[in-house]
Amino acid sequence: MKTTTTAELVFVPAPAAGHLFSAVELAKQLVTHDQRLSVTICVTTMLTAGFKAAIDPTADDSSVASRIRLIDLPIVKLPPNTNPSETLPSILEASSASIKKIASDIIRRRTESSDDSPRLAGFVIDMFCTRMIDVAGELGVPCYVFYTSGANFLGFMLHLQALYDEGKLGDLAELKDNGFEMEIPSLKKPLPCKCLPSAVVEKEWLPLLIDNTRRLREVRGIAVNSFLELEPHAIDFLSTGGIIPPVYPVGPILNLKAVQGNEEVMEWLDDQPAASVVFLCFGSMGSFGKEQVTEIAVALERCGQRFLWSLRRSPEAGKVGPPSEYEDFDEAPLPAGFLDRVSGIGKVIGWAPQTAVLRHEAVGGFVSHCGWNSVLESIWFGVPVGAWPMYAEQQLNAFQLVEELGLAEEIKMDYRWDGGTVVTAEEIEGGIRRLMAAENDEGRKSKTVKEVSEMSKKALMEGGSSCSSMSRFIQDVIDNIS
Known part of the structure; x- marks a missing residue:
């Protein structure tokens, strides 16, 4: 034929x-x-x-x-x-x-x-x-x-x-x-x-x-x-x-359709109320050193927000490459007893099935590195972003989301992966609280994100x-x- x-x-x-x-x-x-x-x-x-x-x-x-x-x-x-x-x-x-x-x-x-x-x-x-x-x-x-x-x-x-x-x-x-x-x-x-x-x-x-x-x-x-x-x-x-x-x-x-959700993560999300979970994920190359991981953990525990955190191991000092997985999160640089204390409201995972998570109705906010694919995915699924850029063009993307478009809250717009800066627990906690309050404040930010989602x-x-x-x-x- x-x-x-x-x-x-x-x-x-x-x-x-x-x-x-x-x-x-x-x-x-x-x-x-x-x-x-x-x-x-x-x-x-x-x-x-x-x-x-x-x-x-x-x-x-x-x-x-x-x-x-x-x-x-x-x-x-x-x-x-x-x-x-x-x-x-x-x-x-x-x-x-x-x-x-x-x-x-x-x-x-x-x-x-x-x-x-x-x-x-x-x-x-x-x-x-x-x-x-x-x-x-x-x-x-x-x-x-x-x-x-x-x-x-x-x-x-x-x-x-x-x-x-x-x-x-x-x-x-x-x-x-x-x-x-x-x-x-x-x-x-x-x-x-x-x-x-x-x-x-x-x-x-x-x-x-x-x-x-x-x-x-x-x-x-x-x-x-x-x-x-x-x-x-x-x-x-x-x-x-x-x-x-x-x-x-x-x-x-x-x-x-690039990835499917892992069953354990999806089942945990199924048990959470709608728009109640903040999802922290920093892309295929995203990882942090010991001090920064500790600050994130402290912030999550303080704010008491339901969370799903993709935590991965940084490459060895002096080496460049993608992060690896922890075989056991007891090996991660988390505060003593952290996993036990947050077991009722939070879940720490390794590699994250990002699109499957973002489409879940339990997710109400996305702390992201602002890679452009992640930006478009968050818009498509109507999830407000907490902007925490790391490398490449992500600082510009973060500025655009926060200041130009009003689709994101700032965690740290000028953060640089290799800049030696540690974002404090106070900054992270404040950003997450603002992000997850987007449904409040007369619903303005949440409404904007949903409107742009429909436009996409x-x-x-x-x-x-x-x-x-x-x-x-x-x-x-x-x-x-x-």
């Missing part, structure tokens, strides 16, 4: 969990939206069996799954002393020949079988994979970017890049401590320099980020994981003035802002097949 697929896109996501989940979900939405499209996703990192199962497109409708394929590229082994800022460029450089061959094979199949195979319509690359712009150029096909952060961060980076190229960008590492503010076109309010994203105040990362941002101006279009109703000011800035190629807000792009769902429906933006993106892809 002759296929209706006429255009194939090659996806190159960054080798990180949040970026891969989002890329696969975007691929699913694209092929669901238009039967003319198929997608090949190039995976540049080794995936565990559980992770593969979570992103496996064959678990969806067969008509969709048949038009998405995941290809594992050869694993790139870098020297153990590779600088973290050089890791991704090195992986992409080593993988570029394999990716080019995959794309070339699509062109060859089309040439050999005429109308029976789809044409290569172009590349869709992660925001950090701009090295692939050159590969697309060598093959003579368009290149698009999937920007996995929000529109505000994109606007922020474009502004920094312009200042950098004009020689007007000072030492951001010094600025973050001087009490000044910056005017950012994608923000309505001035940004306190203490809330500058960690990614740009680290001197080894800034040149890479600036170069990546500069190269965004070369692509055919940018799909942003956001929606018009969430970031109207930033999207308006990006869409006017011709500063970059067309921007398509197509979010929220979320893999809500409507944006993806037929006629919604993101659905319409997705249609425009697809039409551009189809119109520009070489």
Whole structure:
């Protein structure tokens, strides 16, 4: 039977969990939206069996799954002393020949079988994979970017890049401590320099980020994981003035089926009253040292709030990597007797099934690192956030949630994972009390979160802002097949 697929896109996501989940979900939405499209996703990192199962497109409708394929590229082994800022460029450089061959094979199949195979319509690359712009150029096909952060961060980076190229960008590492503010076109309010994203105040990362941002101006279009109703000011800035190629807000792009809840956690939540539990979870890389863990525990015990706390072991001193699990929480740096004293109201767990927890009606607040995927998930499920950023662009996300959007309470907006600061039990307790009181105060904050939650769902429906933006993106892809 002759296929209706006429255009194939090659996806190159960054080798990180949040970026891969989002890329696969975007691929699913694209092929669901238009039967003319198929997608090949190039995976540049080794995936565990559980992770593969979570992103496996064959678990969806067969008509969709048949038009998405995941290809594992050869694993790139870098020297153990590779600088973290050089890791991704090195992986992409080593993988570029394999990716080019995959794309070339699509062109060859089309040439050999005429109308029976789809044409290569172009590349869709992660925001950090701009090295692939050159590969697309060598093959003579368009290149698009999937920007996995929000529109505000994109606007922020474009502004920094312009200042950098004009020689007007000072030492951001010094600025973050001087009490000044910056005017950012994608923000309505001035940004306190203490809330500058960690990614740009680290001197080894800034040149890479600036170069990546500069190269965004070369692509055919940018799909942003956001929606018009969430970031109207930033999207308006990006869409006017011709500063970059067309921007398509197509979010929220979320893999809500990525993980299932663990039975013990779900049963515990089932026994809690509606909107009574504060959930503390800090992402796949989130962990704290002994002193900070103790302060969190003291705060939770003092405020007497029902809680579910994802507590994980930090890497050994001097080592970089994801946190590990405690085999027994008696090994954790918790105050003596803490687990016994809170056993009636709280539960400490390891890795957390975040989406399953956030969708549970017992959860009324989410103390979060403000990673963009977590931000979108909290909005989707209508759960107010306690903002406690750690790294990357999270300080900017936290400022946006608290000050621009009114969707969050501050725990510590200017916290930095490697800054040596310890957030006190008093600060944490106060933030949690404000967060969980969102239903009070005439319900204003809770009502706002619920309203934006409904907007996020409507944006993806037929006629919604993101659905319409997705249609425009697809039409551009189809119109520009070489």
